[in-house]
Amino acid sequence: MTATRSLSIMGESLPLKTPFRISRGVKNTIDTIVANISESGVTGRGEGIPYPRYGQTVESALIEANSVSHKITEHYGREALLTLLPPGPARNALDCALWDIEARISGQSVASMMGIAKLEPLATAVTISLDEPEVMAKAAAKLAYCPVIKVKVDEHNPEDCIKAVRDQAPKARLIVDPNESWSFDLLDKMQNFLADARVALLEQPLAAGADEALKGFSPAVPICADEVFHSADDLDHIADRYQVINIKLDKTGGLTAAIDIMKQARSLNLSIMVGCMVCSSLSLAPAFHLAAQADFVDLDGADWLVHDRNDGMLLDNGILHPPSATFWGGP
Template sequence: MSSLLIEMDCQVHSPRLLEPVRIAGHTFYEIPCLQVQLSSGPHRGRGEAAGVFYLQDDPARMPAQLEAVRGALREGLGRDALRLGMPAGGARNALDCALWELEARRTGRPIWQLAGLNPPRPLRTVFTLSAHEPAEMAARALRGLHGQAQALKLKLTGNTDVDIERLRAVRRVRPEVWMGVDANQGYTPASIEALLPVLVDCRVRLLEQPFARGHEQDMAQVDFPLPTAADESCLDLMELETLPGRFDLVNIKLDKCGGLTEALMMARRARQLGLQVMVGNMGGSSLAAAPAFLLGQLCDVVDLDGPTVLAQDCSPGVRYEGGLVHCPSEVWG
């Protein structure tokens, strides 16, 4: 990127959710986000981040983090220097994505081309069922976008008996759908034993983050009968190196790793390590989902339904049709 003067504007907002979102150990009533806009002459670049809640990576603190690089931005700070000079997290993600879009607009080249990707195609995305009573989850699996979904992901809570009923209830009404589950660190090697045969019986294709971050060694204590994915257990490129032999797949989120720049590096390195790749996001509008959609072009599993939980998305936004997510170029990049 050239050294033309770059100015930065940051705003924190809290888009309203359609309803609370419940996972193991947490219930979300809103998802605060940081939006960054860069300007350089007539060109603009935007990025959005929600941060990483379990690391206390709070959007309210992000503008202060970005003030530390305002001077370097004015001198033409690039993505590579940003990645090396600022810790991973939501603030770096929003700024990194804004730099990508700014370069696209300066050069007249789409971001997918700048990133060495093929022209983006619509992707099958999972649609997440928040943890409710089993009958309610089954009913939701038949309604709206969930009813059109080709793939569903069930949030579990670590209450084994109820989680088993959740699985059976949803599989009963959606026998054809690809199904994954996200334990969100809610289990232990002892408590998960009763769940495993039910996962097999219900034809679950992926078990995400069964144990707590910091207890990755516990994965060796269990003979998992299905593929497992690391989410909280892998934040960035460095931690990716610890996954082979413990997990089969890594869930890359731009808020965790600090932007599209590192996320692309992670996806390519994961392939070298023999891992499959998943993309997810921590929440936010289509402005947050759009960069992850580009990463999704390299992924085996795509989890980009974040904007669907908002009462109002940005416009233009991503589209969901027939279980696929579409991201027109005018959304971002």
């Protein structure tokens, strides 16, 4: 006899410690949806972050998730979920909750299910949000011992902002993220500077619909596809324009799809960043499992929160520690 399964899905708003500024605007809170799947006395959890850039809201994500709630309670699994919902935060929350409860019922951790012998701490990018160069320099001084720093910029004075951070953090691996705000002319002009500043990665400099100029372009540092990349359907578009893809579970629609995307991307000789939205540790935990096999890790989303989840993940001087088994993914 099949055990009874229940599902609850709710929206939450989580305040940030400081404003998070990028080229498109400022956030002071993040909105999330959380899925809880319960069966046989245990509960699996997953989180999704609706993103206004893609026309998503908490309300739209809840409607999507609830539209398949009867399938989840009827024990439809992760593979079936891929055909029931499109990629996005609703499917991500449900997919990650299904991974979690499968691990708890089976007695096998998610890491073991993925063939990972042991989860080890990872160096993750820590983000300096867009501001005046002197403010960004002060932020960088506090992060100087972190191994990887992400620098948010726009089209105004990006050189000054990057230099301000580099001067304060001479040893850090730098990722520069204009969030679609540059023109191709500015990108071309910045090449020598980016190389001289020892930037390791440039993330989505051009608008997602304006990257045709990247065909045949030989960048001084690798360019990573973020806003332009969502699912496996985008890989053909990416392969002749970018050298790296940023896999975010809220875009792929969960860990299940992301694992397959990573395999396909590797076959196309693309390098991998595993990233996140501003989120809680409940989003970071499943992404951490994927990040164990990535070239770049950008999982500092929970560090922006006033309060993370209870028993959430530890970020210490740019080193992110694995989630506890009781928090997510353990038997």
